[in-house]
Amino acid sequence: MPAAPTAGLGLKPQHYAEAEACPAVGAPKGMEDGLWFEVHPENYMIDGGPRLSWLERIRARRPLSLHGVGLSLAGDERPDRAHLARFRALIYRFEPFVVSEHLAWSRRGNVYHPDLLPVPRSREILTLVCDHVEEAQAYLGRRILIENPTAYLPMAGHEWDEVDFLVEIARRTGCGLLVDVNNVHVSAANMGGSAEAWLDAVPADLVGEIHLAGHRPDPVWGEALLIDSHDAPVAEAVWRLYERLIGRIGGRPTLIERDGEVPEFAELLGEQARAAEALMLVEALA
Amino acid sequence: MTAFHAAFETALNGRFDDLWPHLEPNDRTLGAIAVYRNTAVKGRIDALEANYPTVSQMVGSEWFRAAAREFVEAQPGDDPVLAAYGADFPDWLARFEPARDMPYLAPVARLDRAWTEAHLAPDAAPMDARHAAALGLALTGMPARLHPSVRLFWFDWTAPSLWLAHRYPRADAELAWRAEPQGLLIQRPDAEVRARRLSRAEWAFLDACRKGRPFGAAALSAQSAEPGLDVPALFAGLIAIGVFETPALQRPKP
Numbered sequence: 001m002p003a004a005p006t007a008g009l010g011l012k013p014q015h016y017a018e019a020e021a022c023p024a025v026g027a028p029k030g031m032e033d034g035l036w037f038e039v040h041p042e043n044y045m046i047d048g049g050p051r052l053s054w055l056e057r058i059r060a061r062r063p064l065s066l067h068g069v070g071l072s073l074a075g076d077e078r079p080d081r082a083h084l085a086r087f088r089a090l091i092y093r094f095e096p097f098v099v100s101e102h103l104a105w106s107r108r109g110n111v112y113h114p115d116l117l118p119v120p121r122s123r124e125i126l127t128l129v130c131d132h133v134e135e136a137q138a139y140l141g142r143r144i145l146i147e148n149p150t151a152y153l154p155m156a157g158h159e160w161d162e163v164d165f166l167v168e169i170a171r172r173t174g175c176g177l178l179v180d181v182n183n184v185h186v187s188a189a190n191m192g193g194s195a196e197a198w199l200d201a202v203p204a205d206l207v208g209e210i211h212l213a214g215h216r217p218d219p220v221w222g223e224a225l226l227i228d229s230h231d232a233p234v235a236e237a238v239w240r241l242y243e244r245l246i247g248r249i250g251g252r253p254t255l256i257e258r259d260g261e262v263p264e265f266a267e268l269l270g271e272q273a274r275a276a277e278a279l280m281l282v283e284a285l286a
Numbered sequence: 287m288t289a290f291h292a293a294f295e296t297a298l299n300g301r302f303d304d305l306w307p308h309l310e311p312n313d314r315t316l317g318a319i320a321v322y323r324n325t326a327v328k329g330r331i332d333a334l335e336a337n338y339p340t341v342s343q344m345v346g347s348e349w350f351r352a353a354a355r356e357f358v359e360a361q362p363g364d365d366p367v368l369a370a371y372g373a374d375f376p377d378w379l380a381r382f383e384p385a386r387d388m389p390y391l392a393p394v395a396r397l398d399r400a401w402t403e404a405h406l407a408p409d410a411a412p413m414d415a416r417h418a419a420a421l422g423l424a425l426t427g428m429p430a431r432l433h434p435s436v437r438l439f440w441f442d443w444t445a446p447s448l449w450l451a452h453r454y455p456r457a458d459a460e461l462a463w464r465a466e467p468q469g470l471l472i473q474r475p476d477a478e479v480r481a482r483r484l485s486r487a488e489w490a491f492l493d494a495c496r497k498g499r500p501f502g503a504a505a506l507s508a509q510s511a512e513p514g515l516d517v518p519a520l521f522a523g524l525i526a527i528g529v530f531e532t533p534a535l536q537r538p539k540p
Contacts, residue, residue: 042366048409050477070366076291110364114329152318154310
């Protein structure tokens with residue numbers, strides 16, 4: 001039996017062989033035990049072939065999380081049934097320890113936008129999102145976690161703070177929260193809020209997973225507009241926020257996300273080990 | 287349907303007027319909208335380039351991404367499963383004016399697409415020589431079933447050798463584009479997608495199989511494509527590379 005999941009990595013196809021062979025490479029002794037992997041289910045909604053068999057082999061050795069990007073829970077249309085059916089088939093096949101999605105939308109009519117699009121935190125949107133989360137949980141047959149979005153655009157029509165809005169969704173639907181610390185940092189930088197206050201306000205009992213990723217300044221606007229680019233190492237400021245969060249709420253399965261400029265597996269394991277160490281420290285102090 | 291979603295989608299398409307009342311604009315608002323527009327367009331172009339690597343290699347990434355920008359605007363796609371995005375790209379490329387002086391591009395795109403389809407196709411156990419031997423003469427009357435990953439092509443020009451030279455490079459690869467009939471088989475009998483040229487007789491045999499004709503009739507097609515052909519040898523060769531699916535009902539007991 002694999003150890004309980006501590007720090008995990010987003011699984012990239014170029015790292016399949018190393019991910020399967022792990023803990024043979026990279027991580028300091030003792031750090032690799034709680035290693036787990038996360039994938040976007042959309043990359044595995046296919047009929048057959050090597051991608052699925054790789055995932056099966058890796059899943060046989062490690063806990064797996066499915067992190068959806070295509071359910072469009074904050075959209076103004078009900079979740080797509082065919083998409084939910086494919087999602088459920090993957091849940092049955094791979095038995096993930098956690099399933100998550102986003103407070104965002106990506107589908108409208110016959111168009112899928114490969115992005116996580118924003119919504120105002122209004123009464124109207126709250127009702128929509130809660131209906132969709134309930135429908136998804138009922139169809140998938142389990143509780144899901146919802147991730148806080150990255151904010152770029154100052155919007156009129158917010159009736160809730162972001163944390164209050166997420167808590168309200170969780171309270172009404174029974175879902176949990178996935179706290180993306182990098183998103184909190186980037187949103188606070190872009191919108192002018194306090195990342196510390198955000199993280200201090202999120203209720204510990206709702207948090208089921210934590211994401212850490214890198215960001216970079218917009219090529220035009222520089223530091224005035226940070227982009228959640230997932231193409232760089234986790235920033236020091238984000239590590240400090242992470243330590244603050246787990247210092248308060250305790251350890252949670254924590255994911256290092258890297259989707260662009262993907263480095264060697266060993267380099268990602270270095271970041272994974274740093275998160276694992278922080279989790280061990282929190283455990284030791286508890 | 288909400289006014290916000292409609293206005294945001296309009297803004298993604300480059301018209302911002304409807305979105306404005308939903309915002310508290312500052313000096314970076316247009317920059318922020320651009321982040322969303324760029325992410326969505328880049329996501330589609332990245333997916334298209336990943337699915338058509340040979341086309342990108344032949345024209346260069348810069349040309350490819352400029353053309354892809356026009357394609358993704360015309361056909362943004364309706365499915366979050368981006369591994370299968372861009373099925374219509376070969377047809378679109380065939381009509382794309384700036385590609386007119388590159389007549390090999392659309393056929394090469396078709397072969398890239400076939401590679402992707404083979405890669406994502408359902409798993410199935412190919413029929414091996416032992417299965418075929420166990421079925422013996424009964425096989426001649428049985429409708430052939432190709433492995434679900436098999437994709438077959440016959441071109442009047444050298445698209446197969448040109449594509450192979452890029453996708454499966456070898457020292458003796460031929461880069462010429464000329465009128466010469468060539469067949470190609472793309473398949474994934476196990477974990478790996480493979481591709482190889484087909485003789486006229488192999489093409490005739492497999493084309494008959496694709497149409498669901500019995501193995502005996504496929505053998506006759508191969509024979510008439512190449513009189514004097516050693517059909518059992520051709521059949522054994524095709525079995526060895528795993529192009530057939532095991533006939534489901536007659537599978538011998540292990």
